[in-house]
Amino acid sequence: MSIEVIYTAESTASGGGRDGHVKSSDNRIDLDTRPPKEAGGSGEGTNPEQLFSAGYAACFLGALQLVARSEKIGLDSASGITARVGFGKDADGGYGINAHLIGYLPGLEQSQAEDLMNKAHQVCPYSKATRGNIDVTLTAKV
Template sequence: MSLDVVYTISSTATGGGRDGHVKSASGRLDLDTRPPKEMGGSGEGTNPEELFSAGYAACFLGAIHAVARGEKVAVPADTTVSVTVGFGKTDTGFGINAAIAASLPGLDQAAAEALVAKAHELCPYSNATRGNIDVDLTTSV
């Protein structure tokens, strides 16, 4: 895949990874990381899955807006995207899955589903994960 890079950002993890600290080069992200209670940790910091779900949700919502602009469709102001990330053991180690729930109140169901499907093709997170993890996509209006 050829990529014409227009932006780069770097983040650094220190300490014990899941039990440590992450900081972006810009300094806008500066967080302690802790395993969630479900994984035996304190749950008092963020974790890679939480950060991934937040980034995926924001990126996917941006993709919905980009597709809508191209199709001259007005995106309802109260449109939301929630991404739930699951973490667990696999046969060879550990893995994640994702469930994307897009809500576009006021749009016709078929139109909303078409918009979300096109956003799923455009979103960089969706493209990065396609074929690598299970992603469940639902759309409500």
């Protein structure tokens, strides 16, 4: 897919990948990375799955708000998205991730909330990038 780039984020990992350091070019991210205890690490830093889940949650909420505005649906200020990103072994003996996106959409009917989640999943850049590559589950809570 070709896009007209309007912004580029740049980060560098050093020192050992999952057991190292990440830093963005603008210094807004400057973190030690450590595998979680569940994966045999110290858990004393962040990990790629946490960073991915934060980005996916923020991006998906933006897509959800865009879809709601286009359909003239007002979202409660308490609306939000939680992204749970799982990490584990895949069937090929390597590693992979999955995602569970939970939309908290108070004040909407269940069917309307589910419809918004599904439509946001079609326009969210993270969802587009991962479509067909990882399992993504959507849950709407009203």
